[in-house]
Structure formats: C-alpha cells, structure tokens
Amino acid sequence: MVRDFVAYLKNNPGFKRILVKLKDKYTSLGHFGGIIRLEKITPDESAVLRSLFRKDYPGKSASFSVEKFIKTFDETKFRGIDFMEVLPLYFEEELNWKKDLKTRYQQEKNQYFKQLISQFKNTPAAQWLGETINQKNNAYPVLTVKYDEDRERLQKLLLQVCEGLNQCILDPKNVRLALFASQITKDPHAFDMNKEGGRLLLYALSYQYKIKYPKNAEEQMELLYTAGLIYDEVSNYTICRGIKAYIGNQLHSGWNGFANVGEPLHISLWNISRIDRVTCVKNRVYVFENPTVFSEIAGLLEDRPCSMICSAGNIMVATLLLLDKIVQGGSLIYYGGDFDPEGLIIADKLKKRYGEKLILWHFNPEEYHAIQSKIEISDTRLKKLDGIASQELRGMAELIRQSGCGAYQELLVDDYMKDIKLFLSTD
Numbered sequence: 001m002v003r004d005f006v007a008y009l010k011n012n013p014g015f016k017r018i019l020v021k022l023k024d025k026y027t028s029l030g031h032f033g034g035i036i037r038l039e040k041i042t043p044d045e046s047a048v049l050r051s052l053f054r055k056d057y058p059g060k061s062a063s064f065s066v067e068k069f070i071k072t073f074d075e076t077k078f079r080g081i082d083f084m085e086v087l088p089l090y091f092e093e094e095l096n097w098k099k100d101l102k103t104r105y106q107q108e109k110n111q112y113f114k115q116l117i118s119q120f121k122n123t124p125a126a127q128w129l130g131e132t133i134n135q136k137n138n139a140y141p142v143l144t145v146k147y148d149e150d151r152e153r154l155q156k157l158l159l160q161v162c163e164g165l166n167q168c169i170l171d172p173k174n175v176r177l178a179l180f181a182s183q184i185t186k187d188p189h190a191f192d193m194n195k196e197g198g199r200l201l202l203y204a205l206s207y208q209y210k211i212k213y214p215k216n217a218e219e220q221m222e223l224l225y226t227a228g229l230i231y232d233e234v235s236n237y238t239i240c241r242g243i244k245a246y247i248g249n250q251l252h253s254g255w256n257g258f259a260n261v262g263e264p265l266h267i268s269l270w271n272i273s274r275i276d277r278v279t280c281v282k283n284r285v286y287v288f289e290n291p292t293v294f295s296e297i298a299g300l301l302e303d304r305p306c307s308m309i310c311s312a313g314n315i316m317v318a319t320l321l322l323l324d325k326i327v328q329g330g331s332l333i334y335y336g337g338d339f340d341p342e343g344l345i346i347a348d349k350l351k352k353r354y355g356e357k358l359i360l361w362h363f364n365p366e367e368y369h370a371i372q373s374k375i376e377i378s379d380t381r382l383k384k385l386d387g388i389a390s391q392e393l394r395g396m397a398e399l400i401r402q403s404g405c406g407a408y409q410e411l412l413v414d415d416y417m418k419d420i421k422l423f424l425s426t427d
Contacts, residue, residue: 005078006089014048018069023087025066026095030105031148032070032083037063067145079213080141109147116158124169125162128207138213139203146196157197160185165204168227174273177224177231193220193231221269221317230269237268238319241298242307243285243326245275262303264294264310272321280307280331286361286420287311287323289337289346293409293416300417306424307331315346320353327357334361336416339368340377340406341384344393351390360392361419362412365399371411376404 009015021036038045039061049057052072053064073081088094113133120126132138146154164184178188181197191198202220205227206213214220224231241264245255252275258265285307288294294310311319323333335350335358337343350358382404385397400406409416 001078002081002085002089005081006086008078009086009090012044012048014042014044014046017042017045018048019087019090022066022069022083023091023095026083026087029148030102032066032145033148035063035065036069037061067149070141070145075215080137082136082141112147112151112155113143116155116162119159120162120166123162123166124208125165125204128165128204129158129162132203132207138207139200142200142203157200160190160197161200161204164191164201165208168205168229169208172228174228174230177229180229191229193217218314218317222320225269225317225321230273235268236316236318237266238316238322239264239266239291239294239310239312240308240322241265241294242281242305243278243309243322245278247275259305262298262301262305264298267318267322269318269321272318272325275325277329278322278325279329280326281305282423283329283331284423285309285323285326285331285333286416287333287335287350288409288416289313289343290409293336293413296413297416297420300413301420304424306420311337311346313342313346315349323350323354327354333358335359336361336363336409336412338406338408339363339372339396339400340408341381341400343406343409344388344397344400345384348388348390348393351392362409362415363393363396365396367412367415368396368399368407371407372403373405373407375406377406 009019017038018036021038022032025034025036026032041049041057041060041062045062046057049055049062049064052069070083073079084095113129117126117130117133120129128138132140132143143154143158146157164180167180167184177191181191182188184190185197189195191201193199193202202214202223205223209223209226211223214223221231221236241262242259243255243265244259245252255265255275255278286297287309288297289311291310291312294308298308309319309322326333333350333354335347337347347360347363351360377400382401385401388394388397
C-alpha cells in the first residue's frame, strides 16, 4: 500500500512541492507539524489542493497545516499511511534528522504513552492503546500528529476516550451519546463525530469490535449503537407496516395499534431501543427500497395483515436494527430493490449481514430484461459494481455493466402483489 501511494504521488506533479516542504518540516522539527505555505501556485497544485480540501484556491498562495494535509487521506484507500515510510521512498533517500534528537524524541514519546497506558492497567483501554502504539495501527497516525501538536491536549483527550471505552465495555448500558459524554467530560459534545474525542472513541470501539473504522455517518451510528451509545435517535428512522413489538412479554400498544389497522409506522432509534423483540405476519417481512412501491403495495393491501419495511434508499441504522430483531425472532426477509449500482450495493450489504435469512426477491435476469430502462448509467456509477461481493448478485452486476442501463422496481408492483397475495392465502 505504501508503494502504491508513492506511485500515486509521483504520478501527480501537483504534490511535488508540497512533499518537499513536508520533508523540510520534518527535518527542522523532527516530526510532522507546522504550516505549509505555497507561493505562486501552479495549475497542478491548484487541482491537488481542490481535491484534498474541497475548495478553490483562486489566489497565488495557500497555507494549510501539515496535520490537515495528512488527515485528508483518511477519506481515501490510503487511510492510515505513515509518511515516515512514504517520504524516504518518494525522495529515494533517508529522512535526515540528528540522531540524538531523534532518539530523545522517541524515548519521550514512548514514556508518554507508557504512562498513559499504566493508568488503565488490565482494562480494555490499556489493551487498545498498547496495541495501537506497539503495532502502529488503528489510531496511531492520528495519535502521532496530535502528540507532535499538543501533548497536554492529547493526554486529556486520551484520558477521556479511555474512560469512555472502559465504561462501554465493562459497564454496558443504553445511553444517549450526549449524556454519556457529559458524565465523563462534563461536555455533552465531547464525543460528537466531528470532534477529536468522538473520532478517537470510534477508533477505540472499532478496535474493540474488530471492524474497520466507520467511513460514513450510518456506520458510525451503527458502531456507537453496538456499544450502547445512541446518537441522532429521532431523525434516524425506518418505516414499517404490520410488525408487532414486545417489551418483555408485554405487547407494545403503539406498534400493535398501527399493525392492526395496516397503517405505516415511522420507527426511530428511540423506539427500537425500547423494545425487546418483534414479530412478523407468518414469519416473513417484505423490504422495499423505493417509498413509492412500498406505499402502492400498502394501499393495495388495504387493512390485510402483511409485514413490510421501506428502506427508502440508503439503509439507515434504524432499518438494520429492526431487521436484526426480525431475524432474531425467526422471520425471513424478502428484499426487493432497483437494478442499478446503488440498488445492488444495498442488496449486497443486506445479504452479507443476513446470509440465508435474506431472500433476494425478484432479482433475476429475466425480470431485469423485462423492465430494463433505456436511461444510461454513468461510468462512475457503474464502477461501483466492482465492489459487489455476493455470488448471487455478481451475475446481475455484470448484466448491468454490459447493458449500461438500470431497471426500476416500480414496474414490478404487480409481480410483488401476486407473490404477497399467494403467500397470505396459504396456511
């Protein structure tokens, strides 16, 4: 990965002067810190800065911190790259820094983290921080940059994050993230996802649960929820119909009322966190990607019992958690979506999560050809199909790639209804 990154940098002349200045900073400071200033920006440099920082630099100069520059790569496949390894390969020479200064710096750094780890001896926090420092993985690049910038601030952050991690693991409970942060730091926003403390907590939790660092808001919320932390509990919701919920052995009157009259119900993380289990009509739920299709079928069913969920495009955490409870209760999921890159990505994610408990419903070549659209899909969107992992979906991905066109589930309403009616009519 390091060599791939070096090749990428060398192939883009817009990085050359930036990396020269980055090397100079290291040579003078002994670490990656400070501000990089560029005068008389070239077109290549302007393009690089625009792609990194997502803003135009119309003037003749630019200034940005070394930390900000390094952090931009966290949103790419090169996330976590150590520039201590990159620069020697890029310049084909060792980084020059006085040996005695380097040795003293490393000794101080080792002692700094050793002391922090000792404060949480024999706890999940000590294990996370110790392995992160020793293996130079997980949050290591972030910790190194923060150490060079402000050691006292980093110490305060790590004390809070370590305490938070231990509380999640050793004393688990469902609690709102803001309240959790207040109890530990007296600041309700200390662990917000756009704050340093929030990002470090995510690194710690991703290590604890052995998953990759979450790359988007939905994955962040899912990881937090796994740790018992509820974030954005009202606006994160899903829509369901015909599903009954229980608290202990007691039927939830609200869910039950909507299920009995066959009306759609908006369910938030708040609602889901308060129930223990759910049941579906005849142990089956139909999941639709498209809200129009969901509404049309709900209307055609009138008040007849049938369990349905609308994922409304991208799968929110609320939808996943409701589906988790459905599968835990012994029901099967029938998923129907669009034949386009985004639709297949959603289906692939659900199939990976639920395996044989999820049936890809009306996802076959015959139906794709029958309703195929003439609207072409851009090459950028088609490229997304490369990531499809499910064996059941790879053939469909190749068909879409070859034709360059999608197909949309609005035209499958009659087929969906035919299946549902047949299912409901059988014993």
